[in-house]
Amino acid sequence: IDVSGNVISEDDQMPLPGVSIQVEGTNEGVITDFDGNYIIENIDPQATLVYSYLGFQTKRVAVNNQTNIDVSLIMDDQQLDDVVVTGYTSQRRTDITGAVSVVDMDELNKQPEPNPIRGLQGRLPGVQITSDGSPSGANTQVVIRGVGTLNNTDPLYVIDGVPTKAGMHELNPNDIESIQVLKDASSASIYGSRASNGVIIVTTKKGKEGRMQVNLNTYVSTSTYANSQEVLNAEQYGRVLWQAQVNDDIDPNSNNLRYQFDWDNNENGVAVLNSIIVPEYLDEEQTLLSADTDWFDEISQTGFAQSYDLSVSNGTEKGNYLFSLGYYDNQGIVKTTEFNRISARMNSSYKLFNDRLEIGENFTFNKTQEIENPGVLDLALKASPIIPVRTADGEGWGGPVGGMNDRQNPVRLLEYNKDNGYEYHRIFGNAYADLEIIENLHLRTNLGIDYSNFYRRSLQRSYKSGYLQNDETAVDIEDWKSLKTTWTNTATYELKIKKHDFNLLAGTEMFRDDYKNINLRREGFILETPEYMYPDAGSGEAYNGGSATSYSLLSFFGKIDYTFDKKYLLSGTIRRDGSSRFGENNRFGTFPAFSAGWRISEEDFIQDNYSFLSDLKLRLGWGQTGNQEIDNNAIYSLYVSDYAGGDPTWETSYGTAYDLSGAGSGLLPSGFRGIQLGNDNLKWETTTQTNVGLDFGFFGYKLFGNIDYYFKETEDILVLPPYLGTIGEGGNRWVNGASMENEGWEFALTYRDKTEGDFSYEISANISTNRNEITYLPEEVQNNYGGDGSEDNILGRPINSMYGYVTDGLFTSEEEVMNSAEQGGKGLGRIRYKDLDGDGVITDDDRTWIGIPHPDFNYGFNITLGYRNFDFTSFWQGVGNVDVINERKFQTDFWSVDDVGSNKGTRLLDAWSPENVNSSVPALTTIDDNAESRFSTYYVENGRYLKLRNLQVGYSLSEELLESMNFTNARLYVSGQNLLMITSSDFTGVDPENAGWGYPQPLTLTLGLNLSL
């Protein structure tokens, strides 16, 4: 028989074009026309038709000899009825009027990351993530909508309703159900005082109603350098050393770096190097055989990570539970570095008294351990290649001799650091009770705790490494505890009167943070093993210290959401926060916000004329948020007794003890020193943000996205300005100083579809821009952020703008040298600086603004494909033009601007010479007469990049197979991270994302399995 009919949307009763109708079990199928009509011919009268449309729930209808079947499809929950947690309450996504980004957890989870926040990089417009490749992912910074303060820019994390400031890598990413980012003030300001950097709301998983579920997720991965630093080998080093000395008319054999040269001048007077002579042994004692060490190889290993996560959950009408266990271990690509996490979670809730009372808890216990990189990457570049890793007997350590620099053997540092990791225990969670007193009026009380304990025992072992040596043995122990408690009480009431919907919220919150620490040191150990080296076993001097600090917040807040006819949305919040960090004069701050939304697509004139429009919503928001990230004791003038002061090795120690008696040793008399001046008038730093946004969906959500524009201004930024030297120590004084503006656009778009076959695809992309400007600074610090010290300063420019000289290539002829501006040290092959002020001489006045370290735009795009049981993802992330300081260039392009005598990068092999006039690398010299170490455009490079962050192919077992094995899901996948990087051609370093000496971002290959019972 032939069947015809019409397909409409249940929600708005509008016809749906393009709905796929298939006869179940066959390949037959048709698609609805523009008016939602279809006709399907010649089918079995007993067949079943399958109506599917993206964004709607699939519907099956048995034909049963009917020839006309009209169907209305229900919109998929995943789309509009998605419930989004927005701060003490949750809202349907359709009703949101602020700028809220929801993370696609399925995609996020495809990227194996110790820290889920690192996985957010490039996935959300307006959320800029920077990170390095350290095994824990701890070093991950989040900046939401631009740098809005001179203080900490971390957003506030709210995990199951408990606010916390950081440490997401300490929690198990597999426990996360959803992540939402509240970007604008109208959505974030309900969190008031700590919301000015944005809020990231994390909700952990719960047991779902239905049957018991068991999930196992596991993967293993290996990692290597994505791109490595090329350094000189022993022969190349000798060549460069010789050339540098010859260029300066210094006898190249009068070095104390253990190199000798056989060389002469040829008939043209050009120096020719015949051979390089390195002694067999570097030292007189003949313990150090000269070598050709590649120090980068020596500090590196193939990384290996493994992750196991098991969860069991169940739910009934009366309650649900979830229990999960996780284990993660990641050995990084730098030897001995490792991060390890064990986590356990128990989430449950119960409904009592006819479901009027719900009680529940979410708790997690985590233990993390990490051995960090002790800072060996620059040492691996600097160590001379002729130094052996070990002494000739294989027991001792190689190290510098003679005139070599006092840089430690990086392999020794790693080896001796491997027992010096930390252990971190964290208990995080909340318990709550929610009582529905009368219908739709809920009273809720929630107690959150965040307890952590940090413990690190560092062993200092004796060593000898070339001329560097230390006989002292010691153990240092650092132990701190922190307890943060949050007690929140809220009342919510829902009211529906005809077309008017109201949601009301009122609440209070009390927060307290207690911190205490102790540290101690004991010297003198006869055994140097981790088993032995505990303080009691030492026989030398003992030192100890410790301190404590605390602060508290008290808040009152309320919120009204109003919806008229599902079309017009209004929302208002207000929060009043008090902080112990401020003096009585300004203890409390009030943070209001308003927003409005108009669901244009619900208007009749749209529905009648533009049926392809599935959703169109205009949002407007305005609000204020605060910041109080200052010292707990900032309002007080304080003195301390500081017997020893700080470690005097690298910095002045401002101790207060002195040997007045001239005894030369023993306990000294000691006094006090000021540490800060108080300020009773300190008040909250306030950010005011305006947001305009448009959400849209076309063709039944085949194409959807949003666009946002924001403008935010931060005033009264809390700063600890440097101060007049005459005030001496203790002149630190927090003040409300600066103002800053951020302005930007955000754009996100997704297109997804299925073909008639089994092929489905989804492409999503986002791009965002931000422009930052410092608009006000107190006069006395206006010149502290770059500039010439008088008129030319940071005001009106983006924060952290770079100021320096402009280079103008190298001098390549005597004529050029003669005709250029006066520049001390100029000469052939040297850098020419631009005479910007045109006075004929290169001075401080020839500096200008030469770089902005903020990208023009950030972007990311994700392509997922599905075909039958296969799925494929490729996720790309990048930044547009951005100025980065390539710190490595000081080492790779010059013999002498830093660490003369240390090893250097291979770029020096291409240094300018009369025979190599096209090089951009300055000529080799031992003396930096030209002051090329001065900060100039030579060191500023374009840091734009596009990286293939993740490429993954998965295969899911077919349903038949699964049923036969009693699984509900089984998926196997392989993936690669950082497989590809595209950078600007003028970037000369290793990774523009990390142009200094941070932990390199590795290339990772992963094999994983997801199993559900």
Place this chain on the structure above:
Amino acid sequence: DFLEEEPYGVLSEEQLTTPENVDGFVTSAYAALGNDHYDIPFSLWPYGNVRSDDAYKGGSGTNDIQVFHFFEVSENIRTDFGELDAFWYNSFVAISRVNKALAALNQIDEVDFPEKSTRIAEMKFLRGHFYFMLKIMYKYVPYVTEDIPVEEYGTISNRALNNDDLWSAIAGDFEAAAQVLPSSQPQVGRADKTAAYAYLAKTRLYQAYEQDENHNVVNINQQRLQQVLDATEQVMGTHQLEEDFAYNFLPGSFENGQEAVFSIQFSDNDGTLHGRLNYSDVLATPQGIGCCDFHKPSQNLVNAYKVDEQGLPLFSNYNESNIDFNSLENYRVDPRLYHTVAIPGLPWKYDQENIYQENWVRSPSTYGYTASLKENVTEDSEHLVNIDPFYGNSKNRIEIRYADVLLMRAEALIELGRQNEALPLINEVRERANQSTTLISSYATNTGISPYLDGENINWTQGVAREALRWERRLELAMEGNRFFDLVRWGIADETLNKYYSEEAEEAVYYEGASFDEGREEYLPIPQAQINFSQDVYVQNTGY
């Protein structure tokens, strides 16, 4: 109240301003004497020595602490050097400790705290000490005392006092201290009366050489010179020269000896991490012992120790040829050479078991083969402390020693035209130098100098006496942080250094581009950051 949080483990000013606690402010101000660092050194090694004709910077190359290299060659000196700002700051940290101590002491009744007036005098001495250092470094500095509220500091210009008034203010503190301080203190680390008089003399001596805006010496004020005599008069006889020059530069029981008028007290095994060591000079340890081979006597200085057959300096031709370390026996030298300069092949710091060798040197092609001895100790000394990767020591640093007092008095006498009275003072220093061979006699066999004998080996006119005095100061106090400031005081920095640069370029090629700009480089620039903080209340020095 839930929001009331008391700070933990800290103190308020009220809790400290009591008879029981007030001495803590004083101790803390003394502690500031040693709260410095190798790149912010209160020993002034880069500023007094490297910047003069006495020393090379040293280290791995010219870029190893490049700012000090720029001072060594008097090129590229910029107003934004962090080292200059840090030195300024650390000095004012000390002064702020002094001012806080004075403010607190002023509030205590002498009945409750009998040491009150002595402590006030000690604090004034320390304030004088730090302002003196700032004065010779920067020339014009803002002068703040305990009477001025901190809020008003921003209004006080570094030119509020002119050159002469600033000297007078510093002298005033020393004068006030000298009048109150006891002639000796129960604790040797504290300033006493003679220390204050010695420092007063030093201040008046600098003040006597009056400078114009371009740092030219335009007049030598006879009245100030008389004040030098008055002050040194108070010190004469209260101290004595050590029997051997070496004893001033040895640790342990040699410290606080009879010649030390005022010393910075360092200590080890004192409950601090590495000890309160002489952090100014940790880099001066040669590579053969530790690190980092900075602060190296120049060839010119070495040559200056040569003497003629009569045992007198080669005033005019000392630098025509270099002393060859491989044939020392061919020269007759002043014994102080062996106490000041480490020479390859000879014992390191008198230790015959440990020979200083060429391969102890870090960068011979740049900085030659010498090392500095005075601030160093022997390798096996119990006072040498490994502060990985550096080596420090707890040997006191003498700020003013009696020899300096004798020479300051001699200088004043000569400039007053009373050079005959100066002669015995200079000879006292020379005679002690000549007999300072106790520790070097086994290897230094070519030493021997003579006193000046008017009419016999010298014609002791004012001009000759002046030259002899200046020579004596250089040799006696070499590498002790004075030389450059002496040259500026005498108004001869320009001629001396430009001559030195051109001659020394033979030894050290990096001097080729060196040139001293008269009227500018006699003083450091006022740190740009400080000018900014002051919102241009401070005025930059001439030429910067």
